[in-house]
Amino acid sequence: xxxxxxxxxxxxxxxxxxxxxxxxxxxxxxxxxxxxxxxxxxxxxxxxxxxxxxxxxxxxxxxxxxxxxxxxxxxxxxxxxxxxxxxxxxxxxxxxxxxxxxxxxxxxxxxxxxxxxxxxxxxxxxxxxxxxxxxxxxxxxxxxxxxxxxxxxxxxxxxxxxxxxxxxxxxxxxxxxxxxxxxxxxxxxxxxxxxxxxxxxxxxxxxxxxxxxxxxxxxxxxxxxxxxxxxxxxxxxxxxxxxxxxxxxxxxxxxxxxxxxxxxxxxxxxxxxxxxxxxxxxxxxxxxxxxxxxxxxxxxxxxxxxxxxxxxxxxxxxxxxxxxxxxxxxxxxxxxxxxxxxxxxxxxxxxxxxxxxxxxxxxxxxxxxxxxxxxxxxxxxxxxxxxxxxxxxxxxxxxxxxxxxxxxxxxxxxxxxxxxxxxxxxxx
Numbered sequence: 001x002x003x004x005x006x007x008x009x010x011x012x013x014x015x016x017x018x019x020x021x022x023x024x025x026x027x028x029x030x031x032x033x034x035x036x037x038x039x040x041x042x043x044x045x046x047x048x049x050x051x052x053x054x055x056x057x058x059x060x061x062x063x064x065x066x067x068x069x070x071x072x073x074x075x076x077x078x079x080x081x082x083x084x085x086x087x088x089x090x091x092x093x094x095x096x097x098x099x100x101x102x103x104x105x106x107x108x109x110x111x112x113x114x115x116x117x118x119x120x121x122x123x124x125x126x127x128x129x130x131x132x133x134x135x136x137x138x139x140x141x142x143x144x145x146x147x148x149x150x151x152x153x154x155x156x157x158x159x160x161x162x163x164x165x166x167x168x169x170x171x172x173x174x175x176x177x178x179x180x181x182x183x184x185x186x187x188x189x190x191x192x193x194x195x196x197x198x199x200x201x202x203x204x205x206x207x208x209x210x211x212x213x214x215x216x217x218x219x220x221x222x223x224x225x226x227x228x229x230x231x232x233x234x235x236x237x238x239x240x241x242x243x244x245x246x247x248x249x250x251x252x253x254x255x256x257x258x259x260x261x262x263x264x265x266x267x268x269x270x271x272x273x274x275x276x277x278x279x280x281x282x283x284x285x286x287x288x289x290x291x292x293x294x295x296x297x298x299x300x301x302x303x304x305x306x307x308x309x310x311x312x313x314x315x316x317x318x319x320x321x322x323x324x325x326x327x328x329x330x331x332x333x334x335x336x337x338x339x340x341x342x343x344x345x346x347x348x349x350x351x352x353x354x355x356x357x358x359x360x361x362x363x364x365x366x367x368x369x370x371x372x373x374x375x376x377x378x379x380x381x382x383x384x385x386x387x388x389x390x391x392x393x394x395x396x397x398x399x400x401x402x403x404x405x406x407x408x409x410x411x412x413x414x415x416x417x418x419x420x421x422x423x424x425x426x427x428x
Contacts, residue, residue, distance in 0.1 A: 019088030024230030088112030
């Protein structure tokens with residue numbers, strides 16, 4: 001049956017290979033992140049890149065802002081390779097990227113992609129020469145580039161010229177409209193210049209980042225209609241905590257629903273003492289809740305009400321969510337398809353049994369005044385009732401056993417190539 005909310009077909013873009021990851025074309029929408037360590041601190045940067053990769057970041061951008069950080073890049077790459085972490089590293093360059101790449105060929109080779117900001121790659125007569133130098137280095141090492149425009153560092157010469165053109169019109173456009181057009185034009189003009197220098201479209205990713213939700217939607221809708229380059233989505237300076245999550249998810253959710261976007265980053269300001277990996281988890285959850293990708297089993301849990309004065313269901317939902325996320329690196333290798341598992345942890349008899357039946361595995365915990373028992377439903381059927389103080393441990397074991405059974409690889413191939421078993425119709 002058709003659903004008017006089904007995600008629209010993906011906009012067809014040119015596929016770009018970034019190390020071992022492909023973005024654009026028919027490839028899944030990729031999740032990327034960025035470190036906030038001093039890149040010159042090799043140990044700290046390796047540790048954070050490894051953490052980001054462990055939770056599922058498929059591309060990691062690192063700042064390359066001075067000679068010391070550029071010299072550290074190949075050592076960071078070597079250290080990650082020794083740990084078996086092959087996540088591509090993207091160099092984030094501003095102002096002196098042309099010089100850093102030329103002076104540090106080992107860094108240029110170790111990076112999988114270069115991010116170029118046309119707003120600060122060079123000014124006045126130096127701009128084209130320095131932009132061209134970065135493109136020529138990318139061509140030399142066969143590396144793709146992201147031409148990333150940001151309205152906080154937009155080319156002021158371009159803006160001034162466009163504002164003058166606008167002022168001369170009989171009906172001038174609003175300043176915000178001119179600014180959005182400047183963003184798009186900066187990206188497209190820079191991409192055109194890269195093509196003139198010999199770069200092919202399958203080596204170019206574009207982005208036009210702003211910090212306003214409506215502005216981001218308008219800019220990318222325009223950009224997507226005027227090119228077929230792969231597009232990176234991100235709401236820049238999104239903010240901290242729930243504000244940053246809501247703003248980023250709203251803007252990117254609308255664009256993704258319209259088929260726009262090939263790779264995304266959630267640019268969260270970390271909470272004091274918070275984990276940088278949070279931005280990766282939020283990006284994954286955005287894609288998964290929209291039905292665009294699957295990264296880890298989803299846990300449905302009720303919000304609680306006056307019927308659920310006990311916190312048992314909250315604690316179990318949190319424990320199960322943490323358990324499946326922690327288990328995914330192993331499950332991804334041993335049990336392909338486990339990321340599609342749906343779990344339900346419910347708090348009372350009102351919706352508990354029904355939601356549990358809809359999930360692959362569900363548990364309905366007793367609400368206030370209910371019998372102290374917790375029926376567990378597997379593939380829509382009640383299988384067991386748990387009681388006593390060890391419900392969490394017993395339910396976790398049920399989940400683990402289910403994953404090991406349902407997603408056990410089928411080793412029919414003589415070469416040992418594993419394929420996940422097809423879920424039963426009842427479990428879908």
